[in-house]
Amino acid sequence: MITISGLSKKFGKQLALDQVSFSIKEGKVFGLIGPNGAGKTTAMSILATLLLPDSGTVEVNGYNVLLNPGEVRQMIGYMPDFFGVYDGLKVTEYLEFFADAFQVPENQKKTIISDLLELVNLSVKADFYVDTLSRGMKQRLALARCLVHDPKVLILDEPASGLDPRARAEMKEIVYQLKQMNKTVLISSHILPELAEMCDEVAIMEKGRLVANGPVAEITSAASGMRHLIIEVLERGQELVALVRARDKVNQVQQNENLIKLTYSGTRAEQGNLLKEISQEFLVLQFYESKGDLERLFMSVTGEVN
Numbered sequence: 001m002i003t004i005s006g007l008s009k010k011f012g013k014q015l016a017l018d019q020v021s022f023s024i025k026e027g028k029v030f031g032l033i034g035p036n037g038a039g040k041t042t043a044m045s046i047l048a049t050l051l052l053p054d055s056g057t058v059e060v061n062g063y064n065v066l067l068n069p070g071e072v073r074q075m076i077g078y079m080p081d082f083f084g085v086y087d088g089l090k091v092t093e094y095l096e097f098f099a100d101a102f103q104v105p106e107n108q109k110k111t112i113i114s115d116l117l118e119l120v121n122l123s124v125k126a127d128f129y130v131d132t133l134s135r136g137m138k139q140r141l142a143l144a145r146c147l148v149h150d151p152k153v154l155i156l157d158e159p160a161s162g163l164d165p166r167a168r169a170e171m172k173e174i175v176y177q178l179k180q181m182n183k184t185v186l187i188s189s190h191i192l193p194e195l196a197e198m199c200d201e202v203a204i205m206e207k208g209r210l211v212a213n214g215p216v217a218e219i220t221s222a223a224s225g226m227r228h229l230i231i232e233v234l235e236r237g238q239e240l241v242a243l244v245r246a247r248d249k250v251n252q253v254q255q256n257e258n259l260i261k262l263t264y265s266g267t268r269a270e271q272g273n274l275l276k277e278i279s280q281e282f283l284v285l286q287f288y289e290s291k292g293d294l295e296r297l298f299m300s301v302t303g304e305v306n
């Protein structure tokens, strides 16, 4: 759905993007991670046809951002990191304004706006002035605004920034629903664990370069050579620790009652066999690969911590 190839952009002498390439398949949630100034906003602005690249190609659903910007704009919903919400407009009026801008047919407007308000959990605020909304609500309204023309692709620049944990969780839930609707979502953040949970794949950027790219679990294990497994059993946690410690390729076991975390360097088939073996002796409640180690990965690939 999105293909970026050899993308470069300079601002004066500052190289904001340096030969960046990655692609995103339809229906995937893709996270762009990087510290301040890494080039995330620059890449997203080019995708959104708001900034011209110096070199490289960017296509959305086969449309080139330079050659077919009109088609690309119909295809995408872009939520910038800073946005205005037009004081003096009510929530519904605000969405009507953007629906008109995208020439949404008059007879569909009401239903679309009502559905969107429901999606972002703002139906009860339909008749409130936008400037009376909380920051989290404004953020959700901005997201609804990006969806008025039913785009296939969402580009969300730091949608959770400045939100409290509850508002962040709500935003995460909406992204999850967008995925259920088969939207392709590109989302940026420097809050890493958050992205790890909701993304199928991530790209890590630093100083305009892409330093790692791929499925979260894959790049986490590629960077460390280890997978991080979480196993929870109903009871006898201590015995479980003893069992896994006696197995090959198990390192660093941590226990919290009946839940254990371990690092594992076995193959996927060996991991399957480990699960099989544990299930024969324990009632297994959870057995999964943690994506939560993205923070450490990020620190190591960007060279901030080794």
Ligand SMILES: Nc1ncnc2c1ncn2[C@@H]1O[C@H](COP(=O)(O)OP(=O)(O)OP(=O)(O)O)[C@@H](O)[C@H]1O
Binding pocket: 011, 014, 015, 016, 034, 035, 036, 037, 038, 039, 040, 041, 042, 043, 081, 190
């Ligand atoms: N309009 C501009 N003029 C000059 N330099 C710019 C401009 N926009 C971005 N830059 C520079 O390009 C680099 C990349 O910036 P960009 O905003 O893309 O990073 P970012 O990863 O989105 O960071 P943040 O997380 O802080 O938003 C930075 O060094 C920035 O100072």
